[in-house]
Amino acid sequence: MSKSLNSPTARLLQSSRLFSLPRPLPQPALETVTSTGIYRASETATLPYPTQQAITTPASSQFRGDFGLKRPLPSKAIKGRPHLRIRAQDNSAHITDFESALNHTQTQAKWQQMGAPLLIKGKRDTFTNNNKSITSVYDATVDNTDREAVRLAMFQSSDASSQSRRNGVPSSQPQATKRWKYGGPWITGMQEGQFATWLSRSGLQERKKEFRTFLIQRMLERRVRNEERVLREQGERRALSAAQKETFRAEIESNYDTELKRLRDEHEIQFLGSEMTAAICDFLDLPGIRGQVGAGDIAATSALQDELTSGLGASDSGPPSTHPGAGLGHVRSNAVMENHPFWGPQAYASPVLARVVTPRNNYQGSRYQAMIGVGGVVTNDPVGNSGRQDRRHVAPTEYNEENIPEQYLDTDRMTTVIDTDLPGGNKTWVHPQTAHIDERGRIRLDVGRGDQEAIAVKRNKVEPIHEARSASSRGPAPYAPQASIANFGTALPDMRRAGPARSLTTGFDEQVPQRPRRESETAAKIRELLGNAPKR
Known part of the structure; x- marks a missing residue:
């Protein structure tokens, strides 16, 4: 037994990379206080941030169950699991404890596809209630760990401020490092x-x-x-x-x-x-x-x-437990423009389909915003309780593969009531805007409702694109309200504009075929006039 442990192969395996995996981070607290004052914990909930390193292997090695460990893993246990996290290697029971790490690796892949920039949560202005500045987590004033850099930047900032006061102009120096x-x-x-x-x-x-x-x-x-x-x-x-x-x-x-x-x-x-x-x-x-x-x-x-x-670095919540970017992405700003290969530059980024987790409560409680899941993160719907409900989209009697995607366009209905008959649940289109990591390592995402034209480009639907462009030039389309008790100041809807939207290019398309006929008539008229002219 001792001879096998002291063999060159055993020493090589004991000093390999996977035999010295980093220690896992402490488990985050998942306990929440309910209205009754009782703490509620979950043992199966996804952790807000990964605590163990995820490992992967090429497809050729995964077929054999080779993840670089001492022994290959069983193929049935790793089928469909390209990313694993190792909990224990050859423990006292000679068992390698592992589990799938797709819950965090897929989240990272989704965030890289969304391209939402990670920013530092700015302090809100007392008067306007808006953030004072937008700072990326990768700016030189934030993304540093050097003590001397902070100290030298503090001296330079004081010199710059004194120079600006002497010149009588406001200081344009960046914020403190x-x-x-x-x-x-x-x-x-x-x-x-x-x-x-x-x-x-x-x-x-x-x-x-x-x-x-x-x-x-x-x-x-x-x-x-x-x-x-x-x-x-x-x-x-x-x-x-x-x-x-x-x-x-x-x-x-x-x-x-x-x-x-x-x-x-x-x-x-x-x-x-x-x-x-x-x-x-x-x-x-x-x-x-x-x-x-x-x-x-x-x-x-x-x-x-x-x-x-x-x-x-003084605050009530303390310094952040992880890097402000948390490894989710390296985009510093959302000031980019997507260029579609057919439709050209787009005013909005590509929308993503979000799942409605909890609808908003219209009548009681303080939950006036719906909770939606985007890229593995739960966030709030940007629009709260709306006074005007869109009645143009009505739930069909039966669902099929053609009308299910059309239901996701009615955002108000999707975020108000959960439709239990809808296959796949309620979903809606949103635009991921910005995100930040709070002091507890949790992801906070800000989203906006999907633009109709951007959704049409995403779905590759030609007719909705023309309708969205024509609607943007005419303003919001009218709607016919349901029957209700008459109220002072409420008039009947204008039914002249309640019809289907017309394309702005319809008249031009009708006039194009008439152009050759008009030219021939004009030429015949000129020849007739020249023939009737008196001869000299």
């Missing part, structure tokens, strides 16, 4: 026991001298930056010499105890918003820490405090 990954834990989200354990294992007592050197260097950089700013305001564009910097360093080292006492006194007044807290977070590489707004804080409101601590 942020990080999405830190070396230290998020202290605000730790329990008291976890914080005590971290303090005992971090070895902070042995790093006092290192912190003193770090604090002196931080004070020196601030002193040099202030002196250079004063020189620029006086019109002298020059940097401080090395001798002047050494002089400042000697002054700071001699007055270190006084400066340290000043920082501690400010900390007693400003608490977590003090300069000492920022220095400790920078030294230990911790996310920004933000406390409650108090009487001694500089920021009197929570909105101002959010603005001041936005560059430090």
Whole structure:
């Protein structure tokens, strides 16, 4: 037994790539609080983000069950499963535990096909209730993990802002450089026991001298930056010499105890918003820490405090658990135009067919938006309770392969009532717009209702395309409301415009065949006039 374990083949297998798969991430919490206060958990629900790495193999190797493991997997168990996740390899019972990973790999494939850009969730403006800016997760101000890059960007931004104030123009500098990954834990989200354990294992007592050197260097950089700013305001564009910097360093080292006492006194007044807290977070590489707004804080409101601590990574929910893009796609913007091979450039992106999970509630409750599933993600219908229902599409008595796709065009009916007789369930066309990843690693998708012309191009239907173009030039098509009690201010519908939409090219098509006949009549008339003319 020991001879086989120490053989060259065994050592090669033990040091192979698949024998050193990364450790799985912690399981996300799937418990939700119901209206009765009871926690409801699900053991079979799809996780909001993958926790184990998915592996695949070529088709030739998959036929033999070869996934690079020690032994091939049974062909019946992996049939139709090109992606697997390995839970255990040769455990104590000599069993390889695996399962299909299509629930996450197919989601990634769908998102790459949709092409929805991943953005940073911006803060809403207090007055307009709109996002202030649209920032991609792959911008240089967001997608970085280097501590020095953030520190240098902070110095450059302060110099740019002072230059703009001196010139009397608003600053056009980009937003503050942020990080999405830190070396230290998020202290605000730790329990008291976890914080005590971290303090005992971090070895902070042995790093006092290192912190003193770090604090002196931080004070020196601030002193040099202030002196250079004063020189620029006086019109002298020059940097401080090395001798002047050494002089400042000697002054700071001699007055270190006084400066340290000043920082501690400010900390007693400003608490977590003090300069000492920022220095400790920078030294230990911790996310920004933000406390409650108090009487001694500089920021009197929570909105101002959010603005001041936005560059430090301070938030109520903590830093993100994954990369802001989560590997779903690498598109930075949706400012692209699709070019159809026959219909040419399109005003809207290609729509996708979404499944209605929960209809909207028109009468009671706060669920005024329907919940739809797009690309493996559940999101809300962009349109809530509509005052006008489209009555042009009525459910047929029987469904077949021809009229089922036509039912998906009536978005209001699909999102209002679940039709149990419709094969495949209620579906509707939507346009994926933008998405972002929240702090818990969950995908938040924003969609828009499908455009009629874009849907017609997607379905390759010629007549609906002409009808959509003619309707866009005439405005929305009228509809005949159902019989109801008369109400003041309600008139009968205009039945003259309630007929089928006419094509804008109908008159032109009718006049084209008449052109040769008119030309021949004109030529005959000219010859007749020339024949009756008097001879000279």
